[in-house]
Amino acid sequence: MNVTFKLLGTGAGPGVPAFYCRCVACQEALDNPRCARTRSGALVTVGQETILIDASPDLRSQLIRERVESIDYVFLTHWHYDHFGGLGDLEFYVRLKRFEPLKLYLPSQAVDSFNKAFPFLADVFELKPWCFGQVYNFNGLKLTPLPAAHGVETAGIFLQNNKKLAYFTDTADLPVSTAEKIEASDYFICDATFYGENWYPQSHMSLWEAIALGKKVKARNIVLTHLSMHYSRPVTAAQLQQELRAYDNVSLSFDGMEFKI
Numbered sequence: 001m002n003v004t005f006k007l008l009g010t011g012a013g014p015g016v017p018a019f020y021c022r023c024v025a026c027q028e029a030l031d032n033p034r035c036a037r038t039r040s041g042a043l044v045t046v047g048q049e050t051i052l053i054d055a056s057p058d059l060r061s062q063l064i065r066e067r068v069e070s071i072d073y074v075f076l077t078h079w080h081y082d083h084f085g086g087l088g089d090l091e092f093y094v095r096l097k098r099f100e101p102l103k104l105y106l107p108s109q110a111v112d113s114f115n116k117a118f119p120f121l122a123d124v125f126e127l128k129p130w131c132f133g134q135v136y137n138f139n140g141l142k143l144t145p146l147p148a149a150h151g152v153e154t155a156g157i158f159l160q161n162n163k164k165l166a167y168f169t170d171t172a173d174l175p176v177s178t179a180e181k182i183e184a185s186d187y188f189i190c191d192a193t194f195y196g197e198n199w200y201p202q203s204h205m206s207l208w209e210a211i212a213l214g215k216k217v218k219a220r221n222i223v224l225t226h227l228s229m230h231y232s233r234p235v236t237a238a239q240l241q242q243e244l245r246a247y248d249n250v251s252l253s254f255d256g257m258e259f260k261i
């Protein structure tokens with residue numbers, strides 16, 4: 001079965017540019033939309049079926065940009081606004097086109113929060129709390145939520161088809177059991193929120209920490225995502241590309257980046 005994994009968004013919470021900021025990174029993205037980053041999420045296509053991983057507040061514009069016309073499942077990695085804020089964008093797709101509830105896999109600790117935040121979506125989604133370590137099979141694609149280190153209950157998504165891809169959008173250094181399971185993945189797509197000092201070492205990584213972790217888990221290719229570009233030290237994409245030339249298996253993500261697995 002052909003499986004593709006596409007990054008819908010690759011930015012941290014504020015997005016790039018942030019509307020309130022004119023640092024070099026935000027200015028670069030204003031001047032060149034290819035450097036802009038919507039909030040993080042991904043779309044997995046398995047044959048005719050699609051699995052949306054996270055519903056960022058930019059979801060509608062992401063789905064339009066990528067010409068996505070249907071979604072079969074939604075999988076939330078964790079309950080933070082930059083990952084669930086776009087759930088409401090799916091309401092009219094379900095009511096006016098799909099006519100049956102969408103299965104929403106979410107952290108069990110997020111069920112109450114969902115019900116409080118979105119009472120008007122009660123009949124739009126069928127809630128399915130996911131379990132760490134359980135292998136979910138989608139037409140032969142194995143999808144396993146594995147524990148990440150992010151404060152709230154958070155999964156990284158481990159995909160196994162012809163190739164192995166580990167997507168850890170929000171995490172600090174990985175728990176040992178997780179690191180062992182994803183060892184020697186073909187693609188390790190990893191939280192690299194900070195360029196300068198890491199303000200949140202318990203829940204995010206700097207670019208350099210992400211690269212070190214990728215080497216530790218023997219990833220064949222390390223892809224940096226959830227980039228703030230402008231928290232403790234602003235940096236342009238052009239400058240980062242330049243610095244990453246020193247590594248032969250590390251690349252910077254961009255919105256719309258696709259992986260065939």
Ligand SMILES: [Zn+2]
Binds near residue numbers: 078080170
């Ligand atoms: Zn988060």
Ligand SMILES: [Zn+2]
Binds near residue numbers: 080226
């Ligand atoms: Zn996030």
